[in-house]
Structures are given as structure tokens and as C-alpha cells.
Amino acid sequence: xxxxxxxxxxxxxxxxxxxxxxxxxxxxxxxxxxxxxxxxxxxxxxxxxxxxxxxxxxxxxxxxxxxxxxxxxxxxxxxxxxxxxxxxxxxxxxxxxxxxxxxxxxxxxxxxx
Amino acid sequence: xxxxxxxxxxxxxxxxxxxxxxxxxxxxxxxxxxxxxxxxxxxxxxxxxxxxxxxxxxxxxxxxxxxxxxxxxxxxxxxxxxxxxxxxxxxxxxxxxxxxxxxxxxxxxxxx
Numbered sequence: 001x002x003x004x005x006x007x008x009x010x011x012x013x014x015x016x017x018x019x020x021x022x023x024x025x026x027x028x029x030x031x032x033x034x035x036x037x038x039x040x041x042x043x044x045x046x047x048x049x050x051x052x053x054x055x056x057x058x059x060x061x062x063x064x065x066x067x068x069x070x071x072x073x074x075x076x077x078x079x080x081x082x083x084x085x086x087x088x089x090x091x092x093x094x095x096x097x098x099x100x101x102x103x104x105x106x107x108x109x110x111x112x113x
Numbered sequence: 114x115x116x117x118x119x120x121x122x123x124x125x126x127x128x129x130x131x132x133x134x135x136x137x138x139x140x141x142x143x144x145x146x147x148x149x150x151x152x153x154x155x156x157x158x159x160x161x162x163x164x165x166x167x168x169x170x171x172x173x174x175x176x177x178x179x180x181x182x183x184x185x186x187x188x189x190x191x192x193x194x195x196x197x198x199x200x201x202x203x204x205x206x207x208x209x210x211x212x213x214x215x216x217x218x219x220x221x222x223x224x225x
Contacts, residue, residue, distance in 0.1 A: 009153075032211050043117070043203055043216030044156075051211070090155065094211055100146060100171065101214065105155035 002027055004093045006104035013081050021076040021107050023091030032094040033074040039087045086111045119204050119217035126194045126224045134189040134220050136204030144207045145187035149200040194224045
């Protein structure tokens with residue numbers, strides 16, 4: 001069955017440290033890939049997306065993600081985390097056809113001083 | 114530009130009561146979605162619509178009904194609320210299946 005896995009339920013990083021959030025998917029073809037962020041009490045906001053082309057994608061708020069076909073991964077990175085980045089992050093995957101996006105279960109990011 | 118607006122933001126129901134959640138989008142999007150979010154479960158798709166007058170079941174459709182009579186509105190109904198339906202409900206819309214989804218701020222629903 002098609003699936004999206006975010007292996008880390010909760011990650012804690014120090015402010016100013018680098019961040020990498022993992023996302024793996026199990027699909028045969030190259031999917032459409034998205035990362036969303038959800039602040040407490042809010043809806044999801046799109047950080048970045050990958051459809052095709054350059055496998056390193058830049059997003060908002062200084063985030064980037066790299067698509068690695070060989071590893072079926074689309075990991076989210078940020079070189080220096082700010083306290084305001086504390087939130088929940090969701091990876092989502094889409095395929096051709098009318099099937100809606102499939103979301104991972106999310107990774108909660110905590111930022112400490 | 115309001116984007117996606119959900120009404121109400123909070124609601125408490127008693128078991129067996131019915132209610133309708135309203136989602137309105139002003140972006141002329143074709144696709145609309147209803148999700149529920151529960152701790153540790155991520156987002157689960159309840160129902161979705163690929164255009165006015167259409168609806169389709171998602172991952173967890175039981176106990177819910179939907180209607181898309183107008184392109185800009187997508188209604189989620191609970192005919193007989195159950196405590197298991199206590200959740201935060203999110204509506205989203207997108208221009209097509211491959212485009213990013215735009216989310217509302219959610220409806221927090223508690224069923225006693």
C-alpha cells in the first residue's frame with residue numbers, strides 16, 4: 001500500500017542549530033512532494049513543494065528540501081533554527097490521477113534556548 | 114482575500130445531536146477536502162470533492178456526510194454525533210489534485 005512515513009514523532013533542537021526532518025514514501029513513480037508547517041491552533045501552511053526538475057527545493061522561512069529518488073526520501077532542512085520554528089511539520093505526497101494527497105503523521109519540533 | 118474559512122471555530126455537542134460544519138473558499142478552487150486531526154494520528158481524510166456537485170469518500174468517511182452544492186462551499190455533516198468524533202476538523206482546497214492545498218484554521222469539536 002502507498003504510504004508516507006515521518007520516522008521522528010518529536011525532535012528537540014537548540015536555537016541556532018541545524019535541523020533535518022525525515023520523510024520517506026513508498027510509491028513506484030516519482031510523486032509530487034510537499035512540506036507543510038502547523039503552528040499551534042492554526043491550519044497547515046505550505047513550506048515548499050517539488051514537482052520535477054532540480055531536486056533541491058527552496059521554501060519559505062529559510063527551509064529547503066532535497067528529493068532523493070534512490071532513497072524515496074524528501075527531507076526538510078534548515079541551517080539555523082529559530083525559536084519561532086517550533087511547530088508540527090507534515091510531509092505530503094501526491095500521485096497522478098485523482099487520488100488526493102497522502103499526509104505523514106507529522107513531526108513535532110521543539111526549540112530550546 | 115480570506116482564503117479558506119471554517120464555521121464555527123468551536124462547538125460542544127451531546128451524543129446523538131447533529132450538526133453541520135461549513136467550509137467556504139474564495140479562490141475558485143475545484144477541489145475541496147475535509148480532514149480530522151487527532152493526537153498521534155496526523156491528518157486523516159474524511160471526504161473530498163473534485164468539483165461542484167461531486168463528493169468522494171476518503172480514509173475515514175463513516176459517520177459523516179458531505180455536500181458540494183456550490184463550488185465555493187463544502188459542508189460536513191454529522192447526523193448523530195458520537196464521542197469518537199471529538200476532534201479538530203480542517204477544511205482545505207486546491208486548484209487541482211497536484212497543486213498545494215490551502216487550509217482553514219480548523220473547527221474544534223467536542224462531543225460529550
